[in-house]
Amino acid sequence: MQYSQKVLDHFMKPHNVGKIEHPDAEATEGSPACGDQISIQLKVNPETKIIEDVKFQSYGCASNIATGSIITDMAKGMNIEAAKKITWKEAADELDGLPPVKMHCSVLAVDTLRKAIKDYEVKNHLAEADEFDKDSILEELKKVIYPQVGEDIVALKMVKYVGLEDGIAIIDLEIPKFDKFRDNVVEEVREHLEKFQEIKDIKITI
């Protein structure tokens, strides 16, 4: 497994590292337990809605730091509507690709940027905070990447059922029994859903 030269460049000399003194919005995603966490802060022009400054901090591996660097480069100078539409595949492509097992880093960086923009919109009454239902769970599961191929588990049709009953998230997954990433996927699903206060319990069947 080899990182592209661009990943190494952004890892060794990342752009936009640090904190903004009085940010207009911010978000932190991931957790040290999962091995990666990223914080993004924004300064947004109130008239044009253009992201004038963006900074990030990362606890994580090389690809986590590189995706933090590239995503902040991409978002800087964009208005928030355009920045919201950056996909994790575009971020990975911008780095000349990431190894499949590292794709989740790209997802985490994009997700954090979107959360920071959402934070700005909610604070400035441009949008409501998201209502939580089983579609929100499905959206969240699209951020769980199957490390073998670097695609999300929803796209790979590994998610057979999603439900939300009385605060209990019910997930039915299809993963081969001797898959070496089996425990990892289940743990990732749990970690992604645990952060929602709307979810009291998670039931996963395989």
Place this chain on the structure above:
Amino acid sequence: MKKYYFDNCKTTQPAPEVIEAMLPYLKEKFVLPANFVLGGSTADEELAGFKKTVAASIGAKPEEIHFTASGTLANNIAIKGFISENAGNGTHIIVSVIDYPDLLTNAAFFEKSGFDVTYLGTDSEGFIDLEQLKNSLRSDTILFMTTFVNHTVGSIQPLKKIREILDTADHKIALHVDAGQAYGKIPIAVNELGIDLMSFSAHKIHGPQGVGALYQRKGVQLGPVIHGINRLDNHQTGMVSLANIAGFAKAVELAFGNFDANVKKLRELSNYLLERIESTIPYTLLNGPRGEGRTPHNINISFDFIEGEAIMLMLDLAGISVDTGSACASQGLKPNYILMAMGRNHEQSHSSMKFTMSRYNTKEEIDYAVDKLAEIVKELRRRSPLYKEK
């Protein structure tokens, strides 16, 4: 770029003398041992000499040594061979949660086939729970397996005490030892320690890759595991490279001819590395024991607030080879199972770095590595959201 190699736990640089010793067997001395023909008889004598060298290094008899194609093969021949031959006496085996994967995957294999396996726990320094061992012995226990020197945190399991505990049973319990990290680093006397089966390999002591050895105490029966033609060995059937065996024997001569001085040097290098890291870099945590309970060649240490794959990659780009317990650098994306079993949290496991020395390392190399490491840790902490919060 000059290479600074501190990953000697995985494999070591072959000694120049080893390569010299191998060459004749790759060129003219390729004939296999055989009776009554001149070339074959010479090879037979030379093989006997290599066995004698290896046997002497652990206080064994030459006929108790079998050359295998790797340490892992030696483990498989020992464990599977012993269990298949002795299953009639019982179906309970004991291992610990921090053992080398060879032992754990074999234990899981037998568990799946209906054997009972007890997995002993560990304390916070990587020593297995001997009280639990005492309480786990049963009338149907046939085998206890252990990793003499832990491959991650360097703890040396107290084999003598373990043998005493096993001997409290009313029947004989076999002791199988993976000595991959112990061999050449701490003295091993198989008779004194009551070892029945033991695996080790050449490439951990500056010998060639692709050759290991199995010690099988006289009287311990092993069923066949690898079926095939008996070329050099009745257990490791098929071909084993004579050149590799010759290289192995030379590596043993070099390691044991100067054993005390080699070990003293390893201990000095490790102590120096640890002292320099702890005095230069704040917020570190040594994993595994301090002092004599630790193998002389291993330092495993965690760096708070940052992640190990990033540290490892930056060190690598500076020419420094080390290992990490980070999930990000592992094939299954899991944190190191030994550190987790010892009670370390995810963060401490993700940020753990393992430096393993060889007699070829120098203090100057350590100075360079620690200076680079200090820069890297400082830079990664600057980027980390966790560091600022503290």
